Amino acid sequence: MSAIKLGWDAGLKSSGAYQKLLAFASLVALIIVFSLASPNFLQTSNIIAILQATSVNGVLAIGATLVIITGGIDLSVGTLMTFCAVIAGVVLTYWGLPLPFGIVAAIAAGAVCGLISGTLVAKMRIPPFIATLGMMLILKGLSLVISGTKPIYFNGTPNFPMISTSSLISAIVPGLPIPNGVLILFLVAGAVSYVLGRTVLGRYCFALGSNEEAVRLSGVNTDGWKMAIYALTGAICGIAGLLIASRLNSAQPALGQGYELDAIAAVVIGGTSLSGGRGTILGTIIGALIMSVLLNGLRILSVAQEWQTVLTGSIIIVAVYADMMRRRRN
Amino acid sequence: MSAIKLGWDAGLKSSGAYQKLLAFASLVALIIVFSLASPNFLQTSNIIAILQATSVNGVLAIGATLVIITGGIDLSVGTLMTFCAVIAGVVLTYWGLPLPFGIVAAIAAGAVCGLISGTLVAKMRIPPFIATLGMMLILKGLSLVISGTKPIYFNGTPNFPMISTSSLISAIVPGLPIPNGVLILFLVAGAVSYVLGRTVLGRYCFALGSNEEAVRLSGVNTDGWKMAIYALTGAICGIAGLLIASRLNSAQPALGQGYELDAIAAVVIGGTSLSGGRGTILGTIIGALIMSVLLNGLRILSVAQEWQTVLTGSIIIVAVYADMMRRRRN
Amino acid sequence: QAQDKLYIPLISKGFQHQFWQAVKAGADKAAAELNVNVTFEGPDNETMVDKQIDMLAAALAKHPAALGFAALDSQAAIPLLKQAQDAKIPVIAFDSGVDSDIPLATASTDNLAAAALAADKMAGLIGNKGKVALVVHDQTSRTGIDRRDGFVNRIKEAYPDIEIVSIQYGAGDQLQSTEITKSILQANPDLKGIFGANEGSAIGVVNGVRESGRSDVVIIGYDSGAAQKQAIRDGIMAGAITQNPIGIGYETVKAAVAAVKGETVPKNIDTGFYYYDKSNMDTPEISAVLYD
């Protein structure tokens, strides 16, 4: 564990990072159960499919983790992702600019929208739930408006699907066709872990979630930092937007609503507290993996869809409960 | 105001109930704007339509308010509503029992499911977000299983649609055809206001949200009360299930997910804090009304759908902001 | 696992709606007749393009004999379909097509033409003039767009005296569609007719008209289902378009099995659509394609 811990744990090392990894044992248990239940589960291709399925939700969840650690919430991550994808579509397909412009535009759009949410929360003191609910709707509508209520395809940018689907890793390690989307997920996770654990911004994330008033009374520009954190979350949603657009080779303007719940669920399953002050990126990744493993496994076992839903709900509860028990025993 | 205040305010009178009515001025402003914009808006028939459109979301939001005041959250309100509607369908249509059985069964099913959520939260210490997310999925799946993935119609119970759509009031006050669904909304609101303001259960709602540990150390059975509160929320969702089933004259098993967000939004717009300890039913009703007035008004003005979404988002933010300003000035 | 039977997963656009349940019923019927294993899966709503891709990926991991696929987006799934092609898994498209020649066959309905038929019927019933409105289930999905455009374009081409005053979207949710209908009626008291573009929308329109206390509005629906059939019998709804979902499901599985056996399958399987109303809904031809 310790090697992983070094890189991943979001900074509060001394306070027992392991303990915070609520759900790791549950993830392992799930994988074992599904492997025993179906020979199709533990195949390279399926594992890659699971990782690929995790990539978008994982990146969104990483973004949501930041805001949740500050004690806020971001309901707009899903539609912001879509909005950024649409922006990339406009830049690349409608305007015909080269790929790097699209990438920068998507991430910048995310950061700007995040900054707006952050301003609403920090400067105008609108509760984060309301501010980001409003942004969620605004961005949902704007995506439709800008795209003309139809998907924007990236056929003019043949390299675009490669962002997510081709595999740099297989070029280095032949036979390990891990798609770039997964690589990006882990890069983002590593970077954000670093930010949380080793930078001032990360420190203030935890501090704000822990006792905002105390931080303010210590003379810290809490408003400014909060805005920066929301903006970072927005930029991460921009990356998610690029990933999903690249995977679908299109910006789907109607997609996105409902994704915030999946992202927040991954965060919470991963042991981050919705009341702020505590959380790890590793936990979030595990939370996101639990959700994709579950869905994939149940599908591989051909469980009827209505029962899939019932089982997903039950297993989420049991997974969190089991790990809390384990944690309490330690 | 004071007459309303007496009946409605959820008990914390001295601490400035008015102040908590975040959004009242915004509601009035919205109504004025829409009345000026369209002659069709301020007509009795349309006002009744708005009230009726508020009834289901309003009742759900009242239920969600209770749990949110305790500092928890209930994501399962939407699918629980559906589940209760399906249970009513099973009892009335599949089993052919008389109407009162269906009503009792739906409300009892809601209470039992709420009690289960409450047990998960209180006894097993699963974070409310996870516990009710799990319940949301479980109930969604079970509704499909029980109904056989198809709507259950209430054609064998001719009185059933009357629960929501006919008008007792017009029998008493001719010319005021306010449908029973609206009457039920206000009855539920009055009853829950009373519970919140005047009973031990209500007192502990606020106390749990304010400082659960202090309440526990006062010798109060916090777990038991929490379970009771979730059960009450569940029972209220049962009422919402009856309302929606009666309006659609059918239990639609696929409907319900997403309704939790509308309900929670109404609660928060109404000034209840997601961190618990504060909130009023009157605020929630106003929050729910703001949302229906907005949608109805924009539809009457035939604003394009994508712009409706953008405007809804913006107006929610502005409404909450404007009222916070007004409140701060006082 | 009993792997002696052929395994054919169907990845559809939805699951919970009656239309998809009818497709599933058709597929199950064919599966029983042809002695194959069929599973049926689809995302919660028709915007979730990537969720559908994940379902497709999981289905491929099971090494199926063939695959039925109703694409939410005509391009997004192409890489995975290529993967299927490489693995020699025949793909049959259903409900709507894919921008690719990978699917060996497509079993679908021409939604544009079907909605145009609805427009013709509507025009006839309101005397070729007056205001009409549409309550559609989705603004961006293929079926939503085709049914809206089919209806609107036909009205524009052929009926200059008919004015389309409002097109609103209710996500196929009965309650939302009810509220939308009431708002439309409130804003346009002289409205002559409303077209509800899928089952949920159509039921919502019926409810909304009923709750508004109006009896002079012509309602044309789409798809079937018990409530819609009842509304037509009661005379609240003038009539509706139905596709043949059971046929779609059935033909998809049948084509898949044929493809696995190496038989040639027709590229396009048009499962047809019908307009039904009180007068013809009990005829054997129509009642066969209606479902509850």
Next chain:
Amino acid sequence: MSDLVRMTGIDKHFPGVHALRNARFELQPGEVHALMGENGAGKSTLMKVLAGIYQPDAGKIEVAGEEVTVAGPRAAQALGIGIIHQELSLMKDLTVAQNIMIGREPRKSFGRLDEGELNRRAAAALASIHMNVDPRTPVSELTIARQQMIEIAKALSNRSRILIMDEPTAALTDSEIAELFAIIRVLKSEGVGIVYISHKMDELKRIADRVTVMRDGEFVGTVGAAETPVSTIISMMVGRALTDEAVRVPDLAHAPTALEVRNLSRGRVIKNVSFTLRRGEILGFAGLMGAGRTEVARAIFGADPRDGGEIIVDGQPRNIRSPREAVQAGIGYLSEDRKNFGLALGMDVRANIGMATLKRYSDGFGRIDEKGLAAAARKYVASLTIRTPSDRQEVRLLSGGNQQKVVVAKWLLRDCDVLIFDEPTRGIDVGAKAEIYRLLASLAEQGKALIVISSELPEILRVSHRIAVMCEGRLTGILPGGAATSQEDIMHLATQRDTISKEHAA
């Protein structure tokens, strides 16, 4: 010599409260200026005005002879004003070092933290107050006394020329207080001006140079600390003279046993604690910080699980596993940490007072008898002189000492047979303290059995009929109350580390 700080004509209103009326205050460099007054007199508010947390409605603030407006905490820091808040304001999820250095983190390029340097500086700050704690410990794992020390370290490491200490010793025991005073003397010699707020009268003589007394938000007077008798200061504060009485130890030889604790243990914090408590008796618990007194109380009350031991109430063995069962058995516990464990801060005074007693004030349908509850609440507001505009004021808006009185009122209303008071007079002014002592005595006279945990030895000696002393989780001895026992006797037992405990007959 010019004043370091001069505040004149300060006025401040809160909704329903006129907290400061034409208040004034002066501070010179190198002096310790005590600010005294009853609970709710406006001491904290005045200092928050100086520290930029509140903006005054009227008045003038001069720092080093220049008129200033202190717009916020940042501006205050820039002016060299530091404050240790009365209510703990730490970030519980962060470590000690991260708390101490918040806002002043040593950075490398690109906003990267230099965590090593941060821990080193924090360790230095901790060393300067002779505090032995790993800077990487999360604050949530510390007791409130240690948290208070962290706050002090944080404020000191700020290098302020004006340092405001709002009841810094309320949660400390004597040894830490001595430590703090040594630090204050050093700061003084460096020319720092220190505002010192406390309700502990004995500290005045030990540390203060001048004393300013406030009453009802108004300036009463400034006097020299050395030359003014404490009784004069007290009468300036409360407007009358107070008489102090000594404890009268009753003869309880025949009183029935109310509570017996046998071999109570819990991990390493409670080791085999046994004692008995009779009806009508007040048993004081003395010990140094971290001796385990709070832990014993919580274990008896069922707030924490215990590993072993028996609890016998009124001769009946009781298996108490939760506070509810404790209260049902007739045991009440008033926590030392009112903010986290005692009060629902967002609720009003009435609701808090009624929190443990709602059953009595409600009918079979669970309807609350608001009239009855209001009457009860008002009774205690009057008898404990809780300063609040009404019993419907939110508790968080009360001054610290008045909040403490609300917690006391909650347990008085509950009327338990066995009451455990953990630091009951923390932050309470002299007048009210005397009230509480009288109240404890009268509760005992009514036949209640009381345990009083206090870190102030004079208080222990003032109220206890017998004195239990703890050290490192063990009960090192029980001493008789009254004149027979001296502070030295207690300290002897309190520092008796790891020897076999001996029982003194009471």
